[in-house]
Amino acid sequence: MDTSVKGIVLKTKDYKDNDKLLTILTLEKGKILVKARGVKKAKSKFKAFCQSFCFAEFELVSSNGGYILTGVNEVENFYDLTTDISRFSYAFCVLELVDKVCYENQEYLNIFIDMLKCLKQMKMNEVNVELTLCKFILNILSFEGFKINLNECSNCGDKLNNNLFFNMSRGEITCEKCRALDDIVLENAIYSSLKILYSNSYDNLKTIKFSKKILNNLLKFLTNNIYFRYEIKLKSLIL
Numbered sequence: 496m497d498t499s500v501k502g503i504v505l506k507t508k509d510y511k512d513n514d515k516l517l518t519i520l521t522l523e524k525g526k527i528l529v530k531a532r533g534v535k536k537a538k539s540k541f542k543a544f545c546q547s548f549c550f551a552e553f554e555l556v557s558s559n560g561g562y563i564l565t566g567v568n569e570v571e572n573f574y575d576l577t578t579d580i581s582r583f584s585y586a587f588c589v590l591e592l593v594d595k596v597c598y599e600n601q602e603y604l605n606i607f608i609d610m611l612k613c614l615k616q617m618k619m620n621e622v623n624v625e626l627t628l629c630k631f632i633l634n635i636l637s638f639e640g641f642k643i644n645l646n647e648c649s650n651c652g653d654k655l656n657n658n659l660f661f662n663m664s665r666g667e668i669t670c671e672k673c674r675a676l677d678d679i680v681l682e683n684a685i686y687s688s689l690k691i692l693y694s695n696s697y698d699n700l701k702t703i704k705f706s707k708k709i710l711n712n713l714l715k716f717l718t719n720n721i722y723f724r725y726e727i728k729l730k731s732l733i734l
């Protein structure tokens with residue numbers, strides 16, 4: 496049966512001599528695998544669209560529990576993101592993270608919409624891509640039920656002030672009196688930047704300026720958090 500879905504190609508893999516296997520996060524069907532036949536041939540009309548960052552409407556036909564590509568209409572391309580190496584590595588982290596967090600054949604509407612917003616932002620010149628990636632990681636954690644409570648101590652429920660600690664294995668903040676042995680110090684700069692990121696939309700990010708050091712520490716903190724939640728290391732990240 497023919498079906499049409501809107502989606503973004505997360506990754507591609509060579510398959511047999513001339514085919515590719517596309518991993519696509521779609522609006523309608525969540526993450527799916529699609530076989531694109533003959534796309535490695537020079538004459539293939541789908542060739543240009545069978546690569547990461549392509550946002551398109553894909554025509555598919557079901558076959559043996561999977562999908563085969565029969566048509567593509569490009570909606571928007573994010574190839575601009577691939578022309579600059581640092582922009583590329585941060586943008587690629589977005590795709591990599593989505594691919595690792597999402598299971599096949601499950602819907603991820605929030606993640607799909609947020610990924611699109613994030614990539615659109617990253618395309619703009621005046622935007623700090625590193626900060627945008629931090630916002631995306633925070634959103635992913637929230638969608639997946641790991642939102643960090645920035646208001647109260649996770650143990651006693653007291654309002655958080657200074658001298659905060661963070662438990663990586665639980666992904667929670669504790670106050671000084673509840674600090675456990677394996678809790679690490681949560682720098683005030685990281686804590687404040689998390690608050691700022693939570694309360695600002697992608698559009699507002701261009702008005703926020705963090706120093707390089709804070710941004711770097713923030714990204715390390717967030718990627719560590721991802722590692723503890725999912726055992727995922729983002730390969731495309733240059734730190």
Ligand SMILES: [Zn+2]
Pocket residue numbers: 648649650651652653669670671672673
């Ligand atoms: Zn406490």
